[in-house]
Amino acid sequence: xxxxxxxxxxxxxKFTIEKQQISSIDLMERAAIQIFNWLHVRMQGAQVKIHxxxxxxxxxxxxxxxxxxxxEHGYNIxxxxxxxxxxxxxxxxINLDRLKERKVWPNFxxxxxxxxxxxxxxxIIDAIFGIGLNRSPDPWVARLIGHLNSSGAFILSIDxxxxxxxxxxxxxxxxxxxxxxVLSFQVPKLVFFLPETGVFSNxxxxxxxxxxxxxxxxxxxxxxxxxxxxxxxxxKPREKFSHKGTYGHSLIIGGSYGKIxxxxxxxxxxxxxxSGLVTAYVPRCGYVPIQTALxxxxxxxxxxxxxxxxxxxxxxxxxxxxxxxxxxxxETGDALSEFLETNKLPLVIDADGLNLLAKHKSxxxxxxxxxxxxxxxxxxxxxxxxxxxxxxxxxxxKVFSKKYDVILTIKGAHTMTIYNNHGYVNSTGNPGMATxxxxxxxxxxxxxxxxxxxxxxxxxxxxVYLHGMAGDLAIEHTGYQALTTSKLIDNIGMxxxxxxxxxxxxxxxxxxxxP
Ligand SMILES: NC(=O)C1=CN([C@@H]2O[C@H](COP(=O)(O)OP(=O)(O)OC[C@H]3O[C@@H](n4cnc5c(N)ncnc54)[C@H](O)[C@@H]3O)[C@@H](O)[C@H]2O)[C@@H](O)CC1
Ligand SMILES: Nc1ncnc2c1ncn2[C@@H]1O[C@H](COP(=O)(O)OP(=O)(O)O)[C@@H](O)[C@H]1O
Ligand SMILES: [K+]
Numbered sequence: 001x002x003x004x005x006x007x008x009x010x011x012x013x014k015f016t017i018e019k020q021q022i023s024s025i026d027l028m029e030r031a032a033i034q035i036f037n038w039l040h041v042r043m044q045g046a047q048v049k050i051h052x053x054x055x056x057x058x059x060x061x062x063x064x065x066x067x068x069x070x071x072e073h074g075y076n077i078x079x080x081x082x083x084x085x086x087x088x089x090x091x092x093x094i095n096l097d098r099l100k101e102r103k104v105w106p107n108f109x110x111x112x113x114x115x116x117x118x119x120x121x122x123x124i125i126d127a128i129f130g131i132g133l134n135r136s137p138d139p140w141v142a143r144l145i146g147h148l149n150s151s152g153a154f155i156l157s158i159d160x161x162x163x164x165x166x167x168x169x170x171x172x173x174x175x176x177x178x179x180x181x182v183l184s185f186q187v188p189k190l191v192f193f194l195p196e197t198g199v200f201s202n203x204x205x206x207x208x209x210x211x212x213x214x215x216x217x218x219x220x221x222x223x224x225x226x227x228x229x230x231x232x233x234x235x236k237p238r239e240k241f242s243h244k245g246t247y248g249h250s251l252i253i254g255g256s257y258g259k260i261x262x263x264x265x266x267x268x269x270x271x272x273x274x275s276g277l278v279t280a281y282v283p284r285c286g287y288v289p290i291q292t293a294l295x296x297x298x299x300x301x302x303x304x305x306x307x308x309x310x311x312x313x314x315x316x317x318x319x320x321x322x323x324x325x326x327x328x329x330x331e332t333g334d335a336l337s338e339f340l341e342t343n344k345l346p347l348v349i350d351a352d353g354l355n356l357l358a359k360h361k362s363x364x365x366x367x368x369x370x371x372x373x374x375x376x377x378x379x380x381x382x383x384x385x386x387x388x389x390x391x392x393x394x395x396x397x398k399v400f401s402k403k404y405d406v407i408l409t410i411k412g413a414h415t416m417t418i419y420n421n422h423g424y425v426n427s428t429g430n431p432g433m434a435t436x437x438x439x440x441x442x443x444x445x446x447x448x449x450x451x452x453x454x455x456x457x458x459x460x461x462x463x464v465y466l467h468g469m470a471g472d473l474a475i476e477h478t479g480y481q482a483l484t485t486s487k488l489i490d491n492i493g494m495x496x497x498x499x500x501x502x503x504x505x506x507x508x509x510x511x512x513x514x515p
Pocket of ligand 2: 376411412413414415428429430431432433434435436437438439440441442467
């Protein structure tokens, strides 16, 4: 699924209105009915106080139309118009009239007015600003937003939490609604996935308001979200008459005294992802532990006992995953430098491999085209420098990726893979994965996919998806806290199987007895 800009969403509206020969007020009505149905199914007429806060644009218009439907179904509502401007939209005004025709009289909130008291068991509908926000809310609107956030009431935001921009960072974190739930129209918004802005949408879901599918399909976007339907076409089936040579030979290079486990995890994840053969290249102290833990994995030892001092081998791997647990010893840096001089094999670089690249920036020029780098934010900072906010980070990451022709897989709650000015935002994974070694497993998975013939960009995108899905499947048995990387690796197989699971058909409702 793609992430559209506000401009593209407005264009989709316009296109849909022309093609379906409807008016904009009809589209607003569709949106409002969808929200009403969502609420009605859950509330079943309950008389909880619902406070609607509506701005003066189309987001506010949605709120007013929703208020009308709630009123018609007997809900206990109170409507507030947040009168932050006199430029009221046409469809807002139509819905204001429709509401007044039903004898609902909103409170008009002004700069110096008092705000309504809201109980912690009430519900707030946030329809103050939508995707049209283009400057900081006035201080009094920010004060209102603070009042709503501190009420303790459940906040349902329409389309986007008010105060969030679609395409830039927020200036004042206190002037953004902290939504318990967001009902967003048609397409997800990138800001739900970025760490600084994502925290304002505890949960979100998409409501289909029937925007033109052809427009959505044909419009190019800078970012997209990666789910099952995006990765399924990438999957390479296993051939009947294949042999282990068909699926490549992965070499995992890393480890140092006390950090051999990182290589063990990475090599195991690599094997479990389907690499035909896996060899680990480690300092001598890693020989016994890896041979004992992983009988399927071959081991080559460095000349040194505790840290890698020369990267030389006489096997012919398909791909190399490098850097996990490798340490930053100067002789390891020299070994990497020498290795990069002649290496032509595809590379996946993580952890201390990245730290060594950051320390010796000249190494970056020696990387083969489409090398995959998998930094977490701190490692990324060492590579590209600091950033002002998430949007600035994405801009800098794109420039860096272009400059060195590398694929950047930036790890986090929603890992983002950047290449060729395009961003692929992962949708799988969970906070249980914030655990030792889970990044090592990712390096192994991506390396294992390249070994099997996946193009590096596909391997990065698909590998991140599988890694997150393995984590999601694992927590069904472990919960978040007890998820370990070993358990995640045990679920990589089921993450592949899950690709082919059909969603369960909706259960038919029990026939109602006639009264
Ligand atoms: N395709 C869709 O997604 C649809 C969207 N609709 C709704 O329309 C919304 C967008 O509506 P609008 O474009 O009217 O914009 P908003 O309702 O988000 O914003 C209101 C207006 O206030 C002005 N404004 C922006 N920042 C301000 C500030 N800080 N202080 C004062 N005024 C400010 C803007 O010029 C904007 O037109 C969506 O978020 C959604 O709720 C629906 O009505 C119908 C279909
Ligand atoms: N809150 C989270 N939600 C989803 N995934 C997460 C979360 N925290 C961490 N992860 C994932 O776990 C992995 C952690 O990698 P990394 O920081 O390199 O850890 P380590 O060095 O222990 O291997 C990344 O793939 C990241 O995307
Ligand atoms: K809103």
